[in-house]
Amino acid sequence: MASTVSENVKKEQDEKSWVDYIQKDLPQHLDWWPYTLGALPLTLFGLLVGTGLLLTFYYVPSPERAYESVDQITNEIYLGWFVRGLHKTSVDLMILFLFFHVIRVFITRAYRTPGELKWVSGSIVLFVTLAMGFTGYSLIFDNVSYWGMTVVTNMIGTLPVIGTPLLHLLRGGEEVSGVTLLRLYDLHTKLLPVLLGGLVLGHVVIVRLLGFAEVKGSRGFHSFYPEHTLKMGAIAAGLLLLIVNIVMIFPPLLGPAANVQEVASDVSPPWYFSAPFMWITLLPGPLALWSLLGFAGLFVVYPFLDRVLDERGWPMEIVNALVAAAVVSAMAGLMYLDTLM
Amino acid sequence: MAVVHDDIGRRRFLSQAVMGFGMLFGIGTLSFRFLQFLLPTEARRESETVLIGAESRIPLGEAVPMDLGGRKILVLRTEEGVAAFSRRCTDLGCLVSWNKERSQFICPCHQGTFDRTGLNIAGPPPRPLDRLQIVKRGEQLYVNIQAT
Known part of the structure; x- marks a missing residue:
């Protein structure tokens, strides 16, 4: 009799469903909207991989054909404009929601011990996503692409010691050329997506392993499956609906082809680079670049800075709220200045 | 042991x-x-002197853009004479253009501004425009492209 019971238990263990491996009760606050912001970029990443794969079937990474092929995708190929629109809108929204997610984590100080690694891994995800944005809009090979490539590779070239080799590695020569476009294409469609996929997976695993931050007033728990999964599914479906609507109302546009003999009057980058673009316009070259690098470094190590200041008795909740407000208004101000120029 | x-x-x-x-x-x-x-x-570049034409063909107060084997330059003629500048902005490598009304070189990327002698006077550029030597043989002008 006893042996039958243990056999049954063993049988049950063997018949563990796949859900059991990821099943874990989640704190109540993950049901609140601001705490679902991390799942949105994840959904969009999936959409970007899908539409990106479709685009590679028509895009040609050569300086002579690149712009022409994007034009073909946008204006000739059946549903080409829609696929490109989905890709473009998803990038914009992915970066927007990443920013929102960062702001939420920052204001709630969710990176506190033992969560530092969650923040650090997430910040690398953000930087790689921005690199995907840059390499992506470079491929269009319009004026913004060409002069963007020139300026960004030059910025990398001003780094001490590694700058010049890295510049030559990215450009595949002294100047921006067809080799540069091919290298950015390789980065955008092969190296960076694989890296980003791994980093995103790592970030999610780290968050699950280190646990969710404790939030005041969040006492109850709910299960990952089906409650949380269902909620995320509903959000993903709503997001898809939103994206389709945005693409229908604002189909993707295409600026004039790159003119390598003359800089066009407006070479402002997409909105997510608008603030740093104005920053390097307003400040003298080296100062602007070093302050941007310093800001990025400070951003990555912020949890450790928070810990040090917290130990000295700083009111970090208020400090963070002020810092977030200052950074967001500075970025908004710089973006506004960019629209004026 | x-x-x-x-x-x-x-x-x-x-x-x-x-x-x-x-x-x-x-x-x-x-x-x-x-x-x-x-x-x-890296391709080795030799120093060479390239004929760019007669001085009289450049209007006074104008700068003529030229592309000498990938090196983009502007040849400016003023009352003081003829001068050749590299078009590469010393900030982040965009191309400067000559603005006749303001008598300045302007880089549209980040609003870098240089005066008629190539000196950086406003915006982010950290140093003046690179200047190329002009050699005059009779009426003809030659520009000296330095080895890089």
């Missing part, structure tokens, strides 16, 4: 260390070669 045991331990350590370093050296050399594969060999 403890010494014998030590000796065996040391032998094993030494052989592993030698193999380890050998492997690192091999992988390092290979990676270095692959990096060289990705880094282009």
Whole structure:
């Protein structure tokens, strides 16, 4: 009799469903909207991989054909404009929601011990996503692409010691050329997506392993499956609906082809680079670049800075709220200045 | 005898260390070669003097853009004479254009501004425009392209 019971238990263990491996009760606050912001970029990443794969079937990474092929995708190929629109809108929204997610984590100080690694891994995800944005809009090979490539590779070239080799590695020569476009294409469609996929997976695993931050007033728990999964599914479906609507109302546009003999009057980058673009316009070259690098470094190590200041008795909740407000208004101000120029 | 045991331990350590370093050296050399594969060999550029035309063909107060084998320059003629500047903005490498009304070189990327002598006077550029030497032989102008 006893042996039958243990056999049954063993049988049950063997018949563990796949859900059991990821099943874990989640704190109540993950049901609140601001705490679902991390799942949105994840959904969009999936959409970007899908539409990106479709685009590679028509895009040609050569300086002579690149712009022409994007034009073909946008204006000739059946549903080409829609696929490109989905890709473009998803990038914009992915970066927007990443920013929102960062702001939420920052204001709630969710990176506190033992969560530092969650923040650090997430910040690398953000930087790689921005690199995907840059390499992506470079491929269009319009004026913004060409002069963007020139300026960004030059910025990398001003780094001490590694700058010049890295510049030559990215450009595949002294100047921006067809080799540069091919290298950015390789980065955008092969190296960076694989890296980003791994980093995103790592970030999610780290968050699950280190646990969710404790939030005041969040006492109850709910299960990952089906409650949380269902909620995320509903959000993903709503997001898809939103994206389709945005693409229908604002189909993707295409600026004039790159003119390598003359800089066009407006070479402002997409909105997510608008603030740093104005920053390097307003400040003298080296100062602007070093302050941007310093800001990025400070951003990555912020949890450790928070810990040090917290130990000295700083009111970090208020400090963070002020810092977030200052950074967001500075970025908004710089973006506004960019629209004026 | 403890010494014998030590000796065996040391032998094993030494052989592993030698193999380890050998492997690192091999992988390092290979990676270095692959990096060289990705880094282009730099084409050696010779110094040369290129004919750009007669001085009278450049209108006074105008700057004529030219592309000399990938080197983009502006040849400016003022009352003081003719001067040639590299169009590469010293900030982040966009191309400057000549603005006749303001009598300045302007870079549209980040609003870098240079005066008629190539001096950086406003915006982010950290140094003046690169200047190329002009040689006059009779009526004809030649510009001296330096080896880079």
